Amino acid sequence: xxxxxxxxxxxxxxxxxxxxxxxxxxxxxxxxxxxxxxxxxxxxxxxxxxxxxxxxxxxxxxxxxxxxxxxxxxxxxxxxxxxxxxxxxxxxxxxxxxxxxxxxxxxxxxxxxxxxxxxxxxxxxxxxxxxxxxxxxxxxxxxxxxxxxxxxxxxxxxxxxxxxxxxxxxxxxxxxxxxxxxxxxxxxxxxxxxxxxxxxxxxxxxxxxxxxxxxxxxxxxxxxxxxxxxxxxxxxxxxxxxxxxxxxxxxxxxxxxxxxxxxxxxxxxxxxxxxxxxxxxxxxxxxxxxxxxxxxxxxxxxxxxxxxxxxxxxxxxxxxxxxxxxxxxxxxxxxxxxxxxxxxxxxxxxxxxxxxxxxxxxxxxxxxxxxxxxxxxxxxxxxxxxxxxxxxxxxxxxxxxxxxxxxxxxxxxxxxxxxxxxxxxxxxxxxxxxxxxxxxxxxxxxxxxxxxxxxxxxxxxxxxxxxxxxxxxxxxxxxxxxxxxxxxxxxxxxxxxxxxxxxxxxxxxxxxxxxxxxxxxxxxxxxxxxxxxxxxxxxxxxxxxxxxxxxxxxxxxxxxxxxxxxxxxxxxxxxxxxxxxxxxxxxxxxxxxxxxxxxxxxxxxxxxxxxxxxxxxxxxxxxxxxxxxxxxxxxxxxxxxxxxxxxxxxxxxxxxxxxxxxxxxxxxxxxxxxxxxxxxxxxxxxxxxxxxxxxxxxxxxxxxxxxxxxxxxxxxxxxxxxxxxxxxxxxxxxxxxxxxxxxxxxxxxxxxxxxx
Numbered sequence: 050x051x052x053x054x055x056x057x058x059x060x061x062x063x064x065x066x067x068x069x070x071x072x073x074x075x076x077x078x079x080x081x082x083x084x085x086x087x088x089x090x091x092x093x094x095x096x097x098x099x100x101x102x103x104x105x106x107x108x109x110x111x112x113x114x115x116x117x118x119x120x121x122x123x124x125x126x127x128x129x130x131x132x133x134x135x136x137x138x139x140x141x142x143x144x145x146x147x148x149x150x151x152x153x154x155x156x157x158x159x160x161x162x163x164x165x166x167x168x169x170x171x172x173x174x175x176x177x178x179x180x181x182x183x184x185x186x187x188x189x190x191x192x193x194x195x196x197x198x199x200x201x202x203x204x205x206x207x208x209x210x211x212x213x214x215x216x217x218x219x220x221x222x223x224x225x226x227x228x229x230x231x232x233x234x235x236x237x238x239x240x241x242x243x244x245x246x247x248x249x250x251x252x253x254x255x256x257x258x259x260x261x262x263x264x265x266x267x268x269x270x271x272x273x274x275x276x277x278x279x280x281x282x283x284x285x286x287x288x289x290x291x292x293x294x295x296x297x298x299x300x301x302x303x304x305x306x307x308x309x310x311x312x313x314x315x316x317x318x319x320x321x322x323x324x325x326x327x328x329x330x331x332x333x334x335x336x337x338x339x340x341x342x343x344x345x346x347x348x349x350x351x352x353x354x355x356x357x358x359x360x361x362x363x364x365x366x367x368x369x370x371x372x373x374x375x376x377x378x379x380x381x382x383x384x385x386x387x388x389x390x391x392x393x394x395x396x397x398x399x400x401x402x403x404x405x406x407x408x409x410x411x412x413x414x415x416x417x418x419x420x421x422x423x424x425x426x427x428x429x430x431x432x433x434x435x436x437x438x439x440x441x442x443x444x445x446x447x448x449x450x451x452x453x454x455x456x457x458x459x460x461x462x463x464x465x466x467x468x469x470x471x472x473x474x475x476x477x478x479x480x481x482x483x484x485x486x487x488x489x490x491x492x493x494x495x496x497x498x499x500x501x502x503x504x505x506x507x508x509x510x511x512x513x514x515x516x517x518x519x520x521x522x523x524x525x526x527x528x529x530x531x532x533x534x535x536x537x538x539x540x541x542x543x544x545x546x547x548x549x550x551x552x553x554x555x556x557x558x559x560x561x562x563x564x565x566x567x568x569x570x571x572x573x574x575x576x577x578x579x580x581x582x583x584x585x586x587x588x589x590x591x592x593x594x595x596x597x598x599x600x601x602x603x604x605x606x607x608x609x610x611x612x613x614x615x616x617x618x619x620x621x622x623x624x625x626x627x628x629x630x631x632x633x634x635x636x637x638x639x640x641x642x643x644x645x646x647x648x649x650x651x652x653x654x655x656x657x658x659x660x661x662x663x664x665x666x667x668x669x670x671x672x673x674x675x676x677x678x679x680x681x682x683x684x685x686x687x688x689x690x691x692x693x694x695x696x697x698x699x700x701x702x703x704x705x706x707x708x709x710x711x712x713x714x715x716x717x718x719x720x721x722x723x724x725x726x727x728x729x730x731x732x733x734x735x736x737x738x739x740x741x742x743x744x745x746x747x748x749x750x751x752x753x754x755x756x757x758x759x760x761x762x763x764x765x766x767x768x769x770x771x772x773x774x775x776x777x778x779x780x781x782x783x784x785x786x787x788x789x790x791x792x793x794x795x796x797x798x799x800x801x802x803x804x805x
Contacts, residue, residue, distance in 0.1 A: 106139055113147060114615065115650060116677070116715020122147060138167045145180065146581030154184050158193075175204045179212060179580040186215045195219050207572035210236050211585055214249055221252075226260035240570070242592035245585075247278035251286065258293065267293050267302075274306060281317070284310055288319035295328055304332055311337040315344040336366055343373055352377050368398035368406045375413060384417050391417070408434050408441025415447065424454050432467070435474065445474045452487060453769050457760075461494035479515035482508040486517040489524070490765070514630045514800045516781040519788045520765065523803030530738075530803050531796040536648035536662050542637045543609065549635050550601060557602040565603050566610075570596065578616075583678075590619045594626060601627040608641055617646045618676040630789040630800050639793040643786070646675050646688075650720050658728025663794065664738065665724055667786035668745070671779065672723075677716045686713035689723020699725055739764045739804065742783050747776035764804040 106128060113121035125147070128140030141164040148157035161181045165174065182197030198212040198219075206212070217232035233253045237246060250273055257266035270293060273286035287310040294303035307329055311320050320341045323329045339354035351373070358370040375390035391414035398406040411434045418427035431451035435444050452467035468491065471484045489504035508521035523530075550557070565571070574589035590611070597603035608623035624641035628634060645651070645666065655662035672690035673679040685692045691699065693710050699722045700708035712718045730741035730749060734756070744752035751773065759770040771777040788802040 106136070106143070109143065113143075114716070115647065116712075116717040116719075118147065118151065118715065134168060138164065138169065138173075141167065142173070142177070145177075149180065149184055149581055150583065154188050157184050158188070171204070175201060175206050176576070176580045178204070179206060179208060179576070180582065182212060182215065183580075183582060186219065191219050191222060207569065207576040208580070208582075208585075210239055210241060210245075210573070211577065211582070214245075214252075217256075218252060221256050221259065226256050229256045230260065242570075242588045244278040244588055247273065247276075247282055251277070251282065254286075254289070263293060263297050267297065271306065274309065280314060284314035284317040284319055287314070288317075288323070291323075291329070304329075307332075308337070311341055315341045321345050321347075335361075336369075339370070339373070343377070346380075348377055348380055364397050364401045365403065368394050368401065368403050368410075371397060372406060372410050372413070375410065379413075379417065384421055387417050388414060404438045404440060408438030408443055411438065412441070412443040412447060415450070419450070419454065424458065427451075428454050435470070439474075445471060445476070445480050448474055449480075449483065449487075452491075456487065456491055456494070457766070459494070461491040465491035465495070478511045478513050479517070482511050482513075482515050482517035482521065486521050486524075486765075489521070512631050514785055514789055516768075516785055516802070519785060519800055519802035520804070522799065522801040526801055526803055528801075528803050531661070531791055534661060534663060534791075534794065534796050535652050536645040536666070537794065538645070538648050541612065541641060545635060546605070546638045546641070549638055550605060553633075554601045561600070562602065562606060565597065566606060587619075590616070591622075594619070594623050597623070598626060612641070612644075617644060618674055620644065621670075621675050630792065636793045636795065639789060643670065643790050643793050644675065645794070647716050647720060650717055654720050654724035658724045658731075660728060660731055660738075661787075663790040663796070664783075664787050665720070665727070667783050667790055668723065668727065668742070669720075670786045671783045677719065678714045680714075684710075686710065687719030687723075688716055689719045689726075691719065691722050691726065695726060696722055737762075737764070737767075739767055739780050739784065742780045743767075743771055743776055746779040747771070747773050751776070 105124065109121040109124035109128075112124070122144065125140040125144045128136040129144065132140060141160055145157050145160040145164055148154075148160055158181070161177055161184070165177055165181075169177065178197050178201040182194050182201055185191075185194035185197060188194075195216065198216050201212045202209045202216070213232055213236050217229045217236070220226075220232065221229035230253065233249055233256065237249055237253070241249070250269055254266045254269035254273070257263070257269060267290060270286045270290035274283055274290055277283040277286050287306045291303045291306040291310065294300075294306065307323060310317070311323065311333065314320055315337075324333065324338060324341055335354055335357055339351055339358060342351035342354055355370040355374050355377070359367050359374070361367070371390050371394035375387045375394060378384070378387035378390055391410045394410040395407055395414070398404075398410065411430055415427050415430035415434070418424075418430055428451045431447040431454075434441055434447040438444070441447075448467060448471040452464045452471065455461075455467060456464040465488050468484045468488045472481060472488075475481045475484055485504045485508035489501040489508070492498070492501035492504060502525075505521045505525050508518055509525055511518045547557075570589055570593055574586050574593060577583075577586035577589060590607075593607055594604070597607055604623045604627040608620045611617075611620035611623060621642055621644050628638050628642045630639050630643075643666070646669070648662075651662045651665050655665050669675060669688045672685075673688050675688070677688050679688075679690065680686050681690060683692060686696075691713055696708070696710060696713055700706075703721070703725060708718075713722065727741060727745050730744040730752070731738065733749060734740040734744060734752060737756075740752050740756055743755060755767060755770045755772070758772075759767040761767075768777060768780060771780065784802055784804075788797075788800045791797045792800045
């Protein structure tokens with residue numbers, strides 16, 4: 050269960066969208082200026098389309114989508130064994146994709162072979178060849194893979210770039226390096242998603258190196274060191290560049306790449322490896338060594354390195370070294386030593402006017418003082434940041450913390466004065482809303498209801514749906530948070546949404562729509578999805594969203610097409626790029642970005658666990674952004690991002706003896722487990738929803754500790770008592786989602802968050 054503001058989708062639920070060699074766009078007679086809703090259809094021509102009344106194949110698809118794999122598989126097997134030719138063909142194709150997606154490549158290979166011997170159309174054969182070639186490639190069956198992939202390329206299929214990249218790697222496997230280089234270079238001439246192009250260039254560099262062209266390999270690695278799609282790939286490319294340059298005798302070039310690796314990616318495993326590499330270690334300066342050791346949490350060695358920097362006597366690096374020594378002392382719970390190091394950092398940095406270091410050291414010093422209960426000193430130190438380092442990233446938050454400490458002391462006038470100062474420092478609406486909201490709380494403490502109402506009104510009228518804007522509206526409404534309601538299953542009102550778009554951004558450009566919907570990228574995406582290659586399809590859809598950024602109509606078309614085909618995460622992600630829950634946005638439009646996914650399961654689980662189904666959806670949006678197959682770096686899985694240890698405990702409590710961690714990728718299981726765990730926290734914490742969410746993310750023990758630190762039932766004081774920044778933000782974001790959900794589905798008249 051991890052904090053992700055907009056989680057990166059890992060793969061898709063099994064939708065009905067399939068590959069097509071031609072995207073047919075239904076455009077009404079009046080064109081893009083028509084007030085009528087214009088659907089975006091991508092008709093199925095790449096998978097069997099015959100009806101199958103004898104076996105409920107549509108029901109099977111729904112069951113698989115929900116995670117009932119065995120039930121879906123049983124239906125498809127009955128269709129294969131007992132159905133007519135069309136049903137048998139449809140069952141074989143669906144079963145082959147399920148087997149591949151479940152990791153059973155051997156069974157998938159056999160099923161595809163049976164499918165290809167049936168009466169398939171050319172379009173069906175094309176998709177089957179792509180999937181077959183991919184499966185054999187992954188299994189190391191090079192001959193079968195090459196034959197199938199070459200056959201697919203011969204059809205001119207939209208996703209031939211993916212087939213050609215696999216063929217290039219097969220060439221390299223068989224020592225045909227020149228062919229691999231030629232094929233990859235040709236594919237890279239096409240506009241591909243950034244991550245696909247990055248991976249292809251990494252392979253290309255390897256092909257160059259293996260072919261003996263070190264110069265081209267090095268040039269490619271160095272380019273990727275700054276332009277690869279991910280931090281991990283950039284770090285890896287820098288490491289490979291450093292090694293190749295060193296082996297080629299160009300030590301200065303090697304050390305340049307190494308220096309960038311250590312400075313920019315000190316937490317990467319290659320940075321730690323470099324410290325122990327006998328070629329590089331003698332050339333690594335003490336500052337770089339210290340940073341890597343510190344980031345990798347090699348605390349003892351990091352302390353020795355930073356002590357050496359201090360002992361060297363140079364004030365500029367010494368200020369930074371004292372600061373890091375302070376953090377290392379905190380890690381060891383040696384708070385007095387930490388304070389001494391922060392003071393030394395501040396004094397040293399002041400002499401050389403290093404205001405950034407001063408601000409950082411003051412912030413960490415203040416947090417330690419607050420932890421130790423030395424409140425007056427903490428308040429003075431927080432305020433000192435605004436006085437001595439006003440440009441610090443911590444300035445606004447530091448002043449707020451000073452006000453909060455005075456508020457907890459019951460010194461409302463002091464708190465109100467401090468928060469008044471913060472309003473002049475806050476540059477974002479969320480910070481403004483927070484300062485006005487707490488100024489209102491301080492005014493109420495002083496009995497000044499008029500000022501409290503004025504401050505709440507100011508916060509409530511801000512345009513966003515940030516937590517404290519929603520809380521201000523809730524305080525003014527003096528109403529309870531709705532807890533009932535069931536998720537609807539009605540389709541979006543596309544006509545209303547298009548009317549709102551026309552009124553907001555103007556008429557749609559039919560030419561731009563046609564260009565976008567007939568683009569090679571979209572054709573690749575639907576081809577890959579139709580072939581069951583969901584990870585590759587996901588990459589294409591993510592790039593399509595990026596390409597459409599800033600164009601509300603194109604994002605709408607993408608969201609609508611994805612929604613129609615059951616691609617929940619992609620549909621919501623595209624919608625979130627052009628829809629905000631601000632004043633004037635109709636609830637029906639907001640619902641595109643806040644969809645009621647898996648309504649039957651969510652309603653059932655929320656009812657069983659005694660909380661609103663909209664709260665469960667709010668959690669799902671934050672945890673996985675509706676991606677049923679999302680897996681985090683911490684191995685949290687599924688819609689509700691349950692970690693393995695917690696999942697095992699939940700399975701035991703629910704009596705699920707046959708549970709496997711991979712079952713969390715099934716929506717039915719993930720929603721049940723997540724709802725059960727959240728329900729436990731709600732019950733254990735007396736119905737306190739913010740505390741329950743804090744427990745879900747940060748652990749029940751910490752949630753109890755934060756309740757004790759708050760020393761009050763006030764939910765806002767509880768929130769500000771959470772000392773894990775990730776958990777605090779998580780609680781805010783889920784509750785923001787909750788408020789928007791309630792508004793989008795008609796339970797409130799505006800986004801609002803009354804918490805009692």
